Amino acid sequence: MTQELTSPSPAPQVPGPGRGPGWWRDAVIYQIYVRSFADSDGDGIGDLRGARARLPYLKDLGVDAVWLTPFYASPQADGGYDVADYRTVDPLFGTLQDADDLIRTAHDLGLRVIVDVVPNHTSDRHPWFRDPGLARRRYVFRPGRGEHGELPPNDWESVFGGPAWTRTDRGDWYLHLFAPEQPDLDWDNPDVHAEFEAILRFWLDLGVDGFRVDVAHGMVKAPGLPDIGHGQQAKLIGNQVLPFFDQDGVHTIHRTWRRLLDGYGTDHGKQVIGVAEAWAPTPERLALYVRPDELHQAFNFQFLNTPWRADALRRVIDDSLAATTSVGAPTTWVLSNHDVVRHTTRLGGGLARARAATLLMLALPGSAYLYQGEELGLPEVTDLPDEARQDPAFFRGHASGKSGQDGFRDGCRVPLPWSGEAPPYGFGPGGSWLPQPADWRALTVAAQTGDPSSTLELYRTALALRRELPGLGDGEMSWQPSPDGVLAFTRPGMVCTVNTLGHEVEIPLPGSPLLSSAPVAVNGTTAALPGDSCTWWATR
Structure with missing residues (x-):
């Protein structure tokens, strides 16, 4: 039975995130x-x-x-x-x-x-599936193959393993791409x-x-x-x-x-x-x-x-x-x-x-x-x-x-x-x-x-x-030259560098460090990116 609210009035609108359209x-x-x-x-x-x-x-x-x-x-x-x-x-x-x-x-x-x-899909305990007449109109049922319908309707497999079909007491088969307790609905x-x-x-x-x-x-x-x-x-x-x-x-x-x-x-x-x-x-x-x-x-x-x-x-x-x-x-x-x-x-x-x-x-x-x-x-x-x-x-x-x-x-x-x-x-x-x-x-x-x-x-x-940086979130990005194993791209006002290698890589200093997943050493005009690290750099 569907539960009821003690106070059915609509919830208030969100004042915060989603700053503007989209x-x-x-x-x-x-x-x-x-x-x-x-x-x-x-x-x-x-x-x-x-x-x-x-x-x-x-x-x-x-x-x-x-x-x-x-x-x-x-x-x-x-x-x-x-x-x-x-x-x-x-x-x-x-x-x-x-x-x-x-x-x-x-x-x-x-x-x-x-x-x-x-x-x-629904549960096999859903009222629709528990009603044999409704079930055969609103779920995917098919007759079996073989002389006596003893074989599944096709060779589809469940995502969870085994056949995607289960035979009913009536002798027909229903489709479940997941567990047998999850019969597929017929969207026709x-x-x-x-x-x-x-x-x-x-x-x-x-x-x-x-x-x-x-x-x-x-x-x-x-x-x-x-x-x-x-x-x-x-x-x-x-x-x-x-x-x-x-x-x-x-x-x-x-x-x-x-x-x-x-x-x-x-x-x-x-x-x-x-x-x-x-x-x-x-x-x-x-x-x-x-x-x-x-x-x-x-x-x-x-x-x-x-x-x-x-x-x-x-x-x-x-x-x-x-x-x-x-x-x-x-x-x-x-x-x-x-x-x-x-x-x-x-x-x-x-x-x-x-x-x-x-x-x-x-x-x-x-x-x-x-x-x-x-x-x-x-x-x-x-x-x-x-x-x-x-x-x-x-x-x-x-x-x-x-x-x-x-x-x-x-x-x-x-x-x-x-x-x-x-x-x-x-x-x-x-x-x-x-x-x-x-x-x-x-x-x-x-x-x-x-x-x-x-x-x-x-x-x-x-x-x-x-939230604070206008260049993050939706918008443009462009790749920058970088050594093998390193990614570098710009967003407005910042650069992101990623060292996917297991060892340190030295690159020209991209800007002022904002945030890094691991400590970064800055030496004058160069930066030493730790292995397996990502750093955000401010460029203005």
């Missing part, structure tokens, strides 16, 4: 993975009240908006991305009143709020379109400022649901167009949603946005999601997946900017999220390389997303015991030997350390749903606050400078 074009947006951010009630699971209590921390950090992962009613087969009711808050995370309170508090602090919407049915437009309006009326569209590339499947012809299909995602992902038909849906968002914003005097989680094989295909009549942002996963090499980084930056500029959109940079190995670990160079990558990202034109805990320099937790894991890809893929995602997403979802000398490090009055490392006491918010050498203070300073 606030999203250079916004820094912080991802809150709700179950791992802050726990208010001691059950070991983060919740909306806990997140609300920590919003002043994010204001002080210097971000412009927050993105909240799903907190809707859900059996939690996939961390809340299996939604049973899109208009109700799961009791695990609080109530609808808690969501309303969080949005109002965020707006009072000058923070915008983006929430997840999950349109590719107008009822599905109408329902999601109503869902968007429900949350807009509650005051949210935008939506991150989960699997924005997945709602439309190729006609006839053709075979792919080989296995290991999860490895092809983001590398080629597949019959179940990045089909051109998804853009019709996004255009409809853009008209809804623009119309709502006009009627209510605010700018609300759509953000595509879209895995596309090229920057050019990703740019299709942010054409002027589609969504406002799309995560740049090509950048996230780029190795720490100057030539590779320059190539992906050039290709990304060229593609988004061609459609008049900003590039949206990201280094970590709840589905990938934290970049402190993934880039292979530890904290030094992660700090440098962050300053590089924040100096590039466009918008940036931060994933909770990266500002603390948290590494991936790689030694979680199997019995603690909850990632469905682990159980369907890794444990069974079936092809799919690596199944180790829990390592980036370990709850945040806020204070104290031992777990749960101030996460909440109880424990934490995933075990925290015993050596994280030096990484807590409390331990790093006020320490000028800490990663937290580096982020705070970088975000403050990004």
